[in-house]
Amino acid sequence: MKPIVVQDIAKRYGKKKETVEALKGISFEVEQGAIFGLIGSDGAGKTSLFRILTTLLLPDGGNAWVDGLDTVKDFKAIRKRIGYMPGRFSLYPDLSVEENLAFFATIFNTTIRQNYSLVKGIYEQIAPFKNRRAGKLSGGMKQKLALCCALIHRPSVLFLDEPTTGVDAVSRREFWEMLKDLKNEGISILASTPYMDEASLCDRVALIQEGKILSTDTPAGVISAFGKPLLAVKSPRMLHLLNMLRSFDMVADVYPFGEYHHVVMKREGEEKMLEAGLKEIEKDITIMPVVPHIEDCFMALMKN
C-alpha cells in the first residue's frame, strides 16, 4: 500500500444550522519517497486534512491510511511512524534548542545520536544557538528546529503544514532544498503551502479550494492542462493597459502578474490580432506568448 491513501474524506464543523464543510470528499494518494504538495490558500481545508491524517481529528466520512495503517483504528501505531510539523510553532519556547530536540527524541524512545545523520545537515545550521531558548529564535530558525524535532525518530512519512508561511524567499528556497535531501533518504512527504511557486518543487500537487480538490497532477501536467493561449503584456502605463485589455472581446481574462499582465485568450490564433489592436492604441507595448505558471492554472480552476 502507498504511504498515504486518502479516500473521500469529509469533515464538518459546527451544529446543524451553521455547519461548515471543511472537507467535501477528498481523495488522493502519495507515492513512496515522493514530495506531494497540497496547494491552497488560507481556509481551503489543508489543516483539517493534516489533523485527520496525523490522527488528531476524526473524519465525518471516508477513509485514510498512512503507511498502510488506518487513521482511525490504528492511530497509536501511526503516531510512532510519522513526523508532523504543525502550521503553528509548537515546540517548547522555554526549553533550549538542544533540550527540545532531546525531549522529542526521548518521547519516541530514541536518542539524538541514534538518528543524528538524518538531521545533521539541518541541525548544524542552528547548532551555534543550541543553548538559546526556542522562543527566542527567529522565524527561519524556529522552522529548522521544528523540522529537526519532527525527524529525530526517523519517521517514514512526514507531514508539513505550511512550513514556509511567513518565511522570506531565501529561507523558503533553502527549506525546499532540505526536503529534497529527505526525499532522497526515502521519506515520503506531504507538504501544504499557499505559495504557488513552491508547487513546481513537488513531484505531484493537489490544488485545494473550499474543501475540494480542483486538480491532482504533476506540476507539468497541471500546466499542460491549461489549454488556452496565454500572453504576457506590458507598457509604461500598466493600470491603463489593464483596463484597455479588458475591453477586447477576444480576451477571456486579464490580471496583473509581476512585471507583466497575463492575458488569457478565448481562442487560438487571435494573438496577432490582439497585438495589432493594442499597438493601434498604445505604441510602446511588449507582448509575447508565455508558458502558464501554476498560479495561472490555479486561478483558471478557481474561476471555473
Added chain:
Amino acid sequence: MDNDNIITVDKLTKRFGDFTAVDAISFEVRKGEIFGFLGANGAGKTTAMRMLCGLSLPTEGMARVAGFDVYRQNEQIKRNIGYMSQRFSLYEDLTVKENIRFYAGIYGKSDAFIKEKTDLALKQLRLEKEADKLVRSLPLGWKQKLAFTVAITHEPEIVFLDEPTGGVDPIARREFWNMIYQAADNGITVFVTTHYMDEAEYCHRALIMVDGRVEALDTPAALKQTFGAASMDDVFLTLARKARRNE
C-alpha cells in the same frame, strides 16, 4: 523638509543592547507613491516600521512622517497614519459594521461621518449582506480587504501595510492590489511589506533591507537592470543572500 516627501528618514538607527537592528538607514518616500519595503526575516523591517509608526523610539537619527517628528510627535503620527498588520487587524468577535465603527470611533470621527463611510465601504466591498455577520466567519481574502478599508477610513495621508496578502489566494491577492492602486489614485501613500516578489513589481519603488541597512532602493525596472536580473525575485535573492547577520 521637501514638500513632495511624506516620509524623510536620515541615519535612523535602533539598537537593542549591543545588537543594531536598524543601522543608519536613510531614504525618502514621495507623496502618493506605492513604496515596497522588502527584506529577509530579521533584516530589520519590522523594527524600522515600528519607529516610523511612532510605536518605538529610535536610538539615533532623524525621521519625519506626515510632517511629524518620530521622537517628539509620535502621538500625532499615530493619529495621522493608517496601519494594517497581517496577524491582528480586526476584531473577530465584532461584526463587519462594528469593526468599521470601532476603528473610525477610535480616530474620533463623528457619527454622521462613520455612517456615511460605513455605507460606502460596504458597497465598495460588496459586503452589504454580511454587514451584521461576525468578522470571524469571513474568508481571509475578504477579511484583509475589510482590514485595509478600515485602516484608511479616517482618511490618513499614508497607510502602512505589513504583509497584507500572506496566505491569501491568488485572485483575492490581486483584488487587494487593485484596492491599493485605487487608494494611491486617491492620493494616499502606501508603504507595504510583502514576501511575494511578484507584488514587489507592482510598487512604484522598492527598498531592500539587508542586515539592518538599505541595500538597494529604486524602481523595480531599474533594480532589475542594475543587478542584471530577470525578476524582482532574482534581485531579492541576490541581495538577501549577502546577509551576514545570523538572525
